[in-house]
Amino acid sequence: MSEISPGLENVYIKYTALTYIDGEKGIMRYRGYDINELAEKSTFEKVSYLMLFGELPDSKELINFNDSINRNLRLDGYLKTILKNMPENADALGLLQTLLSAKASSEINYKYSADNDSKKVPEILGNVLSMVANICRIKTGRDIIDPEPLNDYSSTFLHACFDSFTKDQADAMNSALILYMDHEIPASTTAALVTASTLSDMYSSLASAVTALRGPLHGGAAEGAYRQFQEIGSPGNVEKWFNENIVNGKKRLVGFGHRVYRTYDPRLKTFKKYAEMLSVTPEQKNILEIAKKLEMLGVEKFGKKGIYTNTDFYSGIVFNALGFPVDMFTTLFGLSRVTGILAHIMEYVETQERLIRPRAIYNGKDYREYKE
Amino acid sequence: MSEISPGLENVYIKYTALTYIDGEKGIMRYRGYDINELAEKSTFEKVSYLMLFGELPDSKELINFNDSINRNLRLDGYLKTILKNMPENADALGLLQTLLSAKASSEINYKYSADNDSKKVPEILGNVLSMVANICRIKTGRDIIDPEPLNDYSSTFLHACFDSFTKDQADAMNSALILYMDHEIPASTTAALVTASTLSDMYSSLASAVTALRGPLHGGAAEGAYRQFQEIGSPGNVEKWFNENIVNGKKRLVGFGHRVYRTYDPRLKTFKKYAEMLSVTPEQKNILEIAKKLEMLGVEKFGKKGIYTNTDFYSGIVFNALGFPVDMFTTLFGLSRVTGILAHIMEYVETQERLIRPRAIYNGKDYREYKE
Numbered sequence: 128m129s130e131i132s133p134g135l136e137n138v139y140i141k142y143t144a145l146t147y148i149d150g151e152k153g154i155m156r157y158r159g160y161d162i163n164e165l166a167e168k169s170t171f172e173k174v175s176y177l178m179l180f181g182e183l184p185d186s187k188e189l190i191n192f193n194d195s196i197n198r199n200l201r202l203d204g205y206l207k208t209i210l211k212n213m214p215e216n217a218d219a220l221g222l223l224q225t226l227l228s229a230k231a232s233s234e235i236n237y238k239y240s241a242d243n244d245s246k247k248v249p250e251i252l253g254n255v256l257s258m259v260a261n262i263c264r265i266k267t268g269r270d271i272i273d274p275e276p277l278n279d280y281s282s283t284f285l286h287a288c289f290d291s292f293t294k295d296q297a298d299a300m301n302s303a304l305i306l307y308m309d310h311e312i313p314a315s316t317t318a319a320l321v322t323a324s325t326l327s328d329m330y331s332s333l334a335s336a337v338t339a340l341r342g343p344l345h346g347g348a349a350e351g352a353y354r355q356f357q358e359i360g361s362p363g364n365v366e367k368w369f370n371e372n373i374v375n376g377k378k379r380l381v382g383f384g385h386r387v388y389r390t391y392d393p394r395l396k397t398f399k400k401y402a403e404m405l406s407v408t409p410e411q412k413n414i415l416e417i418a419k420k421l422e423m424l425g426v427e428k429f430g431k432k433g434i435y436t437n438t439d440f441y442s443g444i445v446f447n448a449l450g451f452p453v454d455m456f457t458t459l460f461g462l463s464r465v466t467g468i469l470a471h472i473m474e475y476v477e478t479q480e481r482l483i484r485p486r487a488i489y490n491g492k493d494y495r496e497y498k499e
Numbered sequence: 500m501s502e503i504s505p506g507l508e509n510v511y512i513k514y515t516a517l518t519y520i521d522g523e524k525g526i527m528r529y530r531g532y533d534i535n536e537l538a539e540k541s542t543f544e545k546v547s548y549l550m551l552f553g554e555l556p557d558s559k560e561l562i563n564f565n566d567s568i569n570r571n572l573r574l575d576g577y578l579k580t581i582l583k584n585m586p587e588n589a590d591a592l593g594l595l596q597t598l599l600s601a602k603a604s605s606e607i608n609y610k611y612s613a614d615n616d617s618k619k620v621p622e623i624l625g626n627v628l629s630m631v632a633n634i635c636r637i638k639t640g641r642d643i644i645d646p647e648p649l650n651d652y653s654s655t656f657l658h659a660c661f662d663s664f665t666k667d668q669a670d671a672m673n674s675a676l677i678l679y680m681d682h683e684i685p686a687s688t689t690a691a692l693v694t695a696s697t698l699s700d701m702y703s704s705l706a707s708a709v710t711a712l713r714g715p716l717h718g719g720a721a722e723g724a725y726r727q728f729q730e731i732g733s734p735g736n737v738e739k740w741f742n743e744n745i746v747n748g749k750k751r752l753v754g755f756g757h758r759v760y761r762t763y764d765p766r767l768k769t770f771k772k773y774a775e776m777l778s779v780t781p782e783q784k785n786i787l788e789i790a791k792k793l794e795m796l797g798v799e800k801f802g803k804k805g806i807y808t809n810t811d812f813y814s815g816i817v818f819n820a821l822g823f824p825v826d827m828f829t830t831l832f833g834l835s836r837v838t839g840i841l842a843h844i845m846e847y848v849e850t851q852e853r854l855i856r857p858r859a860i861y862n863g864k865d866y867r868e869y870k871e
Contacts, residue, residue, distance in 0.1 A: 131511040134696070134853035138510055139503040144863025159864030168869055208584045209597075212577045214605055221604025221703075225581075228600040228706065232593025233586055235713065312859050314697050318707055321690040324506070325714020331593075334600065335690055338707040341607065342697020344854050386856070481506035482716050484758070487684050487843075491516025492531030497540055 131488060140320065140483070141475050145178055145467065146309045150387040155394065157309065158182075166302040166397045171280045172196070174305050178470040179248055192249055197276035199253025200283070202261060206230065207271050210261060219262050219458040220346070224337040226258045231330035239326060239476045247329055248469050255333075256280065259462045260287035263455055280304070284462075289450050296449050299401040303445060306394040306438065307460050309467025311387075315339040315346065316468050323472040324483040336468050340461050350456040352382035353443030356417045365420040374428070382440030383425050389433035398441040405448035415444055503860055512692065512855070513847050517550055517839065518681045522759040527766065529681065530554075538674040538769045543652045544568070546677050550842040551620055564621055569648035571625025572655070574633060578602065579643050582633060591634050591830040592718070596709040598630045603702035611698060611848045619701055620841050627705075628652065631834045632659035635827055652676070656834075661822050668821050671773040675817060678766040678810065679832050681839025683759075687711040687718065688840050695844040696855040708840050712833050722828040724754035725786075725815030727793075734788040741796045754812030755797050761805035770813040777820035787816055 132138050147156040155162045158177055165174050169183075176184040176192050184192060202210075206226050213222060237247070261271050264287075274287035281301040285292035292300075312320065319336040323329070340346035359368045372378040385392055406415040422436050429435070446456050504510050519528040527534045530549055537546050541555075548556040548564050556564060574582075578598050585594055609619070633643050636659075646659035653673040657664035664672075684692065691708040695701070712718035731740045744750040757764055778787040794808050801807070818828050 129511050131513055131851075133851070134855050135507075135510065135512060135857035136853075138507065138857045139501050139860050140507060140857040141503055141859050142862045143859040144861070147861045147863065156866060159867040160869045161866070164869040168871065203586075205584045205586055209581050209601070212580045212584075213601065214575075214577055217601075217604035218607040221600065221607065224703065224706065225597060225600040225604060228593065228597040228710075229581070229585065229589075231710070231713075232589035232597060235590040235593065312857060314693055314854055314856055317855060317857055318690055318693040321686055321693060322707070322710040322714065325686050325711045325717035327710055327714035327717075331596065331710040331713055334596065335694070335707045335710040338600075338603070338694040338699055338703040338710075339697045340699075341603075341703055342694065342699035345697035345699075479503075479505070481508075482686055483506050483689060484686055485507035485510045485512040485684060485689055487513050487515040488511050489516070489519045490514045491519065494528060494533070495531040497532045497536040499540065 129488060140312065140317070141471075141479055143311065143471065143474060144181070145470055145474065146311050148311060148387055150385075151389050153388060153390040153393045162306060162393060163397055166305045169305065171301050171304040174308060175252065175466040178309060178466055179473065180245065195246070195249030196253040196256070196280065197283070199250045200257050200274040200276060200287075202254070202257045202271070202273065203230070206258070207261075210265060210271060218341070219266055219455050220337055220341045220461060222262045222265070223258055223458055223461060224334050224341070227330050227334035227337060230254065231328055231334060234328035234330050237328035241473075241477055244329075244473050244477065248473075251329060251333070251469065252280070252465065255462060255465050256284050256287065259458055260284055262458060263288045263451065266452055266455060285449065292449075295404060299405055299445055300449060302397050302401060303442060303459070304463045306397060307442070307463030309464070309470065312471060313345065314342070315464065316471050319468045319472060320475055321483045323476055324481065326476070329469060329472060332472055333465060333468060336464070337461055340457060340464075346457040346460055348381060348437070348439035349443040349446065349460060350453055352440050353414075353447065353453055353456065355381045356414045356421070356444075359417050359421065361413065362416040362420055365417055366424065369421065369424045373425070380421075380425050380429070382437055383429060384434040385437045388435065388437065391435045392437040394438035395436055395441060398438055398445055402441040402444040402448070405445060407448075411444070411448055414447070418444060501860060512684065512689070513843075513851050515683065515843065515846060516553070517842055517846065518683050520683060520759055522757075523761050525760060525762040525765045534678060534766060535769055538677045541677065543673050543676040546680060547624065547838040550681060550838055551845065552617065567618070567621035568625040568628070568652065569655070571622045572629045572646040572648060572659075574626070574629050574643075574645065575602070578630070579633075582637060582643060590713070591638055591827050592709055592713045592833060594634045594637070595630055595830055595833060596706050596713070599702050599706035599709060602626065603700055603706060606700035606702050609700035613845075613849055616701075616845050616849065620845075623701060623705070623841065624652070624837065627834060627837050628656050629659065631830055632656055634830060635660045635823065638824055638827060657821065664821075667776060671777055671817055672821060674769050674773060675814060675831070676835045678769060679814075679835030681836070681842065684843065685717065686714070687836065688843050691840045691844060692847055693855045695848055696853065698848070701841060701844060704844055705837060705840060708836070709833055712829060712836075718829040718832055720753060720809070720811035721815040721818065721832060722825055724812050725819065725825055725828065727753045728786045728789045728816075731789050731793070733785065734792055737789055737792040738796065741793065745797075746800070752793075752797050752801070754809055755801060756806040757809045760807065760809065763807045764809040766810035767808055767813060770810055770817055774813040774816040774820070777817060779820075783816070783820055786819070790816060
């Protein structure tokens with residue numbers, strides 16, 4: 128009898144030229160470029176283009192790509208109606224999943240090809256920006272709008288969410304969108320690949336990814352880490368909390384450890400920089416102080432086992448400093464990840480396409496007769 | 500360097516005690532019971548209970564199960580609002596995916612356990628009946644209603660869709676719901692398992708399944724086979740059409756061949772019986788005649804290669820005779836499959852739970868420096 132592969136942990140489902148990860152050395156690259164270089168020096172649009180199409184855009188390609196995104200910022204009327212009528216307790220990712228599914232319902236005849244995909248992708252990036260911004264507006268008591276295109280994706284997004292923002296905030300948003308853009312094939316990207324492998328359209332595949340992102344085992348670490356800092360409450364309470372909850376194993380330290388990394392998560396550095404740069408109010412400084420003390424204790428205790436701070440430890444502090452409520456953090460992660468998921472779908476469907484259909488091993492009852 | 504497993508074709512993702520398939524002998528069983536025995540002698544509710552909880556229900560368990568389903572036939576108001584406001588060209592599965600996602604957005608805190616699951620499942624079966632019936636009503640120009648509970652699931656469903664139905668039609672619907680209930684882990688069930696493995700809620704997992712079901716490589720065979728009969732037009736045209744399209748390889752014969760079976764699909768027999776029983780109008784008889792002639796030619800040509808008629812060849816004829824428009828066929832398949840998907844989720848999460856996270860093999864560029 129064959130064996131099952133639990134969680135598909137050692138199963139390779141596709142080839143990829145997108146993201147290279149060296150978990151021992153703490154290296155991560157998109158198509159060969161170091162992610163911190165990209166996060167510091169490049170823009171979301173350029174890196175998206177790089178991921179989707181293989182090379183950085185020249186100036187004309189970049190203008191066209193931006194224009195296509197900007198032409199698609201206006202949400203369809205029925206999507207606005209849905210947003211307005213959803214129950215108050217609906218979570219942000221649930222709203223995104225619903226909007227993507229509704230949008231997908233007019234995409235039934237979508238045909239994958241390098242040509243169609245290159246037109247569809249900026250349309251989706253525009254629509255998703257608008258979906259997430261309007262979800263944020265609803266969650267913060269604002270009205271639904273059509274985002275106004277500014278110079279770049281991050282500025283357009285922050286402006287759509289909050290009407291105003293600073294240059295530093297736009298830079299931080301830009302870096303966050305780049306750093307979270309792809310990370311090989313976690314459960315959400317896997318779900319999208321299964322869906323796309325049936326040649327179901329791209330919006331459906333993204334909706335599929337979001338269904339997985341919502342699971343507590345997958346997308347919620349930035350939110351979890353931030354809530355942990357809130358629970359601790361003050362820098363003076365860190366050591367006591369750590370001893371009472373982590374040292375004796377009562378709780379897991381959220382934002383520490385990663386299936387892939389045996390050292391610091393390479394994305395951490397840039398998030399930590401922005402966390403320090405943007406924490407200006409007493410409350411923000413308080414949370415940052417808690418985080419830094421907690422990180423020190425965590426590294427002291429777990430570092431020798433190869434368990435270090437991961438990227439979600441500081442990203443929530445950045446998102447908070449940008450003005451987002453805690454229950455939007457995972458949705459922001461989802462917004463960043465859209466490019467990576469679409470790039471994986473294109474890579475899979477355009478070059479390695481095969482319906483994903485694993486098997487199960489029957490271990491149940493032998494034949495028995497049915498009696499009334 | 501490791502190899503990838505294309506389409507996960509020979510990868511075993513879980514153990515299952517649900518469906519046993521012998522593709523050589525054309526045998527298929529649910530928890531040990533032959534599916535044709537179940538389809539002829541049992542009811543959707545009993546077989547659902549069997550699949551979900553392991554054994555057929557006693558009379559008290561059956562009453563409770565039915566009551567729970569019937570208490571959940573009323574769609575939430577916001578779901579009705581969504582249905583009313585979706586674009587006219589939205590496809591039926593897209594609508595189902597949207598409603599499931601919207602419903603999921605209030606399920607963010609769902610905790611899997613044998614106890615919670617056993618309460619949640621009949622709630623979902625009630626809701627999904629109402630969703631699909633109302634999608635059918637919208638697609639056939641009817642108004643949205645709250646289904647009235649009748650004696651059994653099939654009758655409640657047909658009544659909700661069409662306001663009236665015959666005993667034979669209810670029997671056929673009951674058999675169809677049973678025969679399509681599960682088939683191990685095709686792409687749709689796999690997508691649901693990936694989502695559920697993150698502990699995302701059951702509605703989200705079903706939405707994930709529907710995103711995959713919508714793909715042209717997966718769920719649409721009953722519709723495709725029926726449209727093929729319509730294209731042929733008359734029994735007198737079958738041989739000419741077959742020679743011009745199939746013999747010379749221009750088209751694929753839809754409703755023939757199956758990855759698993761080397762003989763007749765065991766589910767075919769009962770569908771064929773109902774196709775003959777329910778085809779009464781001249782148009783229905785015409786389509787049935789076309790199908791039977793086409794089947795003869797197909798088996799003559801492909802049978803020696805182990806390619807035989809599959810279940811989707813006749814199921815569309817049954818669905819049509821029940822009154823459903825062609826573009827509802829895949830959604831009816833989806834309705835039947837809900838039990839199987841939920842049973843697989845329960846089996847996986849309750850006993851074999853592990854986050855599904857396969858790997859990709861990097862075959863891209865080495866390090867390159869980023870230049871402005």
